Amino acid sequence: MPEKVSSQTITGSQQPTAFDDERTPMITTSELIEHLYCSRFTYFLNCLKIPQHEELRYKVLKGRELHEKKEKTNVDYIRKRLGCIKKEVAVYLASKELRIRGIVDEVLFLSDGTLAPFDYKLTEYDDFIFRTHRIQSTVYAMLIMENYKKPVKRGFICYARSKNLVKELVYKDEDFNTTRAVIEEIFAIILYGFYPKKTRWPNRCIDCCYRNICV
Numbered sequence: 001m002p003e004k005v006s007s008q009t010i011t012g013s014q015q016p017t018a019f020d021d022e023r024t025p026m027i028t029t030s031e032l033i034e035h036l037y038c039s040r041f042t043y044f045l046n047c048l049k050i051p052q053h054e055e056l057r058y059k060v061l062k063g064r065e066l067h068e069k070k071e072k073t074n075v076d077y078i079r080k081r082l083g084c085i086k087k088e089v090a091v092y093l094a095s096k097e098l099r100i101r102g103i104v105d106e107v108l109f110l111s112d113g114t115l116a117p118f119d120y121k122l123t124e125y126d127d128f129i130f131r132t133h134r135i136q137s138t139v140y141a142m143l144i145m146e147n148y149k150k151p152v153k154r155g156f157i158c159y160a161r162s163k164n165l166v167k168e169l170v171y172k173d174e175d176f177n178t179t180r181a182v183i184e185e186i187f188a189i190i191l192y193g194f195y196p197k198k199t200r201w202p203n204r205c206i207d208c209c210y211r212n213i214c215v
């Protein structure tokens, strides 16, 4: 069975980067999310070894607070309306094949025999599930499938700022292909050290910890 750990144990700026353990080069799901936010994060963190000062980053801090709160308050809450019969909370999962590891907020055991990731987001739901959320959920699905050897057909995302609205994702082949491609893209930067383009959204640079060195 997958190892269950506290999210505080390995999340954040203290996480080892891909090359800290040369025997099993891996990225974390946090690094994947940062890459989707801006691919230069991957370059600064993994190629130049410049850590992020996440304690200064408001959004990350608030996100952690939410995770910690959910861990404490919802441990025994089973979402029967989603067909959930059992769940595991804050599950650490890793895959050498995918070269990725991370903590899933909740792994739901559904009445149809499938499993599903359940992920909490601090953001509002905005009529569509953001690409980042979809890819993150898909990578959790892939980690669950590999570690539990059970099918995963759908996942759930809970939007805390939309009154805990829960949205369901049904995974398509395209989701798995896109997620694999993003992981490949990250390792291409790490292995070959090319300098990625800036994010297309300049407002993301405003509170970026790398803004002073990013040209």
Ligand code: SF4
Pocket (backbone or CB within 6 Å): 038, 039, 040, 041, 197, 198, 199, 204, 205, 208, 209, 210, 211, 214
């Ligand atoms: S300053 Fe902008 S382009 Fe540079 S790393 Fe930060 S978000 Fe990306």
